[in-house]
Amino acid sequence: MSQKNIEDCIRESLEQYFRDLDGTEPSQVHAMIISAVEKPMLQVVLQQADGNQSRAAEWLGINRNTLRRKLLDHKLAD
Secondary structure: OOOOOHHHHHHHHHHHHHHHHOOOOOOOHHHHHHHHHHHHHHHHHHHHOOOOHHHHHHHHOOOHHHHHHHHHHOOOOO
C-alpha cells in the first residue's frame, strides 16, 4: 500500500485548483497556500503538545512569540 506524503497532497490540490479556475487568472496563491497549511499545522502541533506553546514552538522550530502571533493571526488564541 503506497502512502501519499504532504507534498503530493498539496501538489494534487494545487493542480485541481488551477483546473477549477478554467483559464481564470489566479490571485494571491502564495498567501492562500500558506494560510491553508499553516492553520491546521498549528492546531495539530499545539494539540500534540497538550497546549504547551513553548513546546509547540520548539517542535515547529520557531520562537514562542512568533507562534503566539501566528495563533492570533489565525484566531486560534485570544
